[in-house]
Amino acid sequence: MTDSPVDMCVPGFGHGLGEALLIEWVAGVGDRVERGDVVAVVETDKASTEIVAERDGRVTAHSATAGTILKSGDVLYQLAADQPPLAPRSTDPVT
Template sequence: MSEPLDVRVPSFGHGLDEALLIEWVAAVGNRVERGDVVAVVETNKTTTEIVAEHTGRITAHAATAGTVLSSGAVLYQLAAD
């Protein structure tokens, strides 16, 4: 089995380098398909759903709800299954 993939917080656009993690939609242990909603974040302009870019099983969350996340920070880990 390969090492889990670190999935990072996406860039939200010009001047939007941080977002507040509102909630996890996919729990640790859940299998996600590419395009599934994984988490909901809020920037100073909007609330946005973060979708999976890869298919696999979430092995760890790197942050809890209420945490301010920087673009490029690890959000969760995903293992191929």
């Protein structure tokens, strides 16, 4: 079971850099990521930049495809926090 997915937005790129090109997804839909893991690579006018996960969870959706121009604050992907699995139910009869 997972929590409801949370929108993860494109971070600011710095002064005067309002847009970036999505180069590639490193984490696919369904992948589990930990805080600090690289999720995607974008390119601004000045450099390639890695977008990292802000928290642990599972990527549930991408909001853009490679080649898309992104603006700071755009939703980039959705992330759901993983929950520990439920304990299996006993199939033994109650006596």
